[in-house]
Amino acid sequence: MKIYEAQVAPNPRRVRIVLAEKGIKVPYEQVDIVNAVNRGPEFRKINPLAGVPVLELDDGAHIAESVAICRYFEELQPQPPLFGVGAKERAIVEMWQRRIEFALFIPVADSFRQRHEFFKGRIRQVPEYAEAQRQNAEEALAWLDTELANRRFIAGDRYSIADITAMVGIDFGRVSKIAIKPEQKNLARWHAEVSSRPSAKA
Numbered sequence: 001m002k003i004y005e006a007q008v009a010p011n012p013r014r015v016r017i018v019l020a021e022k023g024i025k026v027p028y029e030q031v032d033i034v035n036a037v038n039r040g041p042e043f044r045k046i047n048p049l050a051g052v053p054v055l056e057l058d059d060g061a062h063i064a065e066s067v068a069i070c071r072y073f074e075e076l077q078p079q080p081p082l083f084g085v086g087a088k089e090r091a092i093v094e095m096w097q098r099r100i101e102f103a104l105f106i107p108v109a110d111s112f113r114q115r116h117e118f119f120k121g122r123i124r125q126v127p128e129y130a131e132a133q134r135q136n137a138e139e140a141l142a143w144l145d146t147e148l149a150n151r152r153f154i155a156g157d158r159y160s161i162a163d164i165t166a167m168v169g170i171d172f173g174r175v176s177k178i179a180i181k182p183e184q185k186n187l188a189r190w191h192a193e194v195s196s197r198p199s200a201k202a
Contacts, residue, residue: 004029005052008033012052038050067097093156100165104140113130134178
């Protein structure tokens with residue numbers, strides 16, 4: 001078993017944080033995304049969509065998509081639970097994970113991908129869309145600040161994959177000048193707490 005990843009990319013970081021929370025050690029193989037090795041024919045045999053991370057199992061099977069990889073390890077080692085416990089909590093965590101993914105993580109990523117030099121010639125870019133997504137991300141931060149007025153973590157009282165996705169998204173937002181505003185005290189309190197966890201440095 002090993003994980004193909006790129007240290008600088010946000011999605012592999014989500015997997016590293018989950019593994020660190022669970023104390024699971026898996027070998028990593030770095031993929032040179034700067035020189036587009038991930039977009040070459042050899043890597044596309046592993047993941048046709050060219051993204052990282054990808055988990056390679058001992059039987060040769062490949063699992064791409066960061067949250068799918070995280071769910072695999074949750075099944076292998078349920079403690080500590082990062083996807084909820086019981087039907088209700090699992091559904092609530094899933095709800096918040098998807099909300100954060102769509103309302104914050106993707107807009108942050110698009111604000112970078114849609115206009116940065118790194119992606120020129122690699123994807124179709126629409127700078128106007130990048131700006132729209134930057135504004136959407138900032139609106140999501142304001143909304144999240146109000147949500148966190150009533151609870152410790154995003155999906156409730158327990159740290160979860162929703163917190164991991166939100167923290168990674170916010171941290172990646174710095175490259176597009178998307179940041180927590182001084183008046184967003186609840187969000188700042190939450191971000192300081194999740195960032196202080198040892199796993200945040202994974």
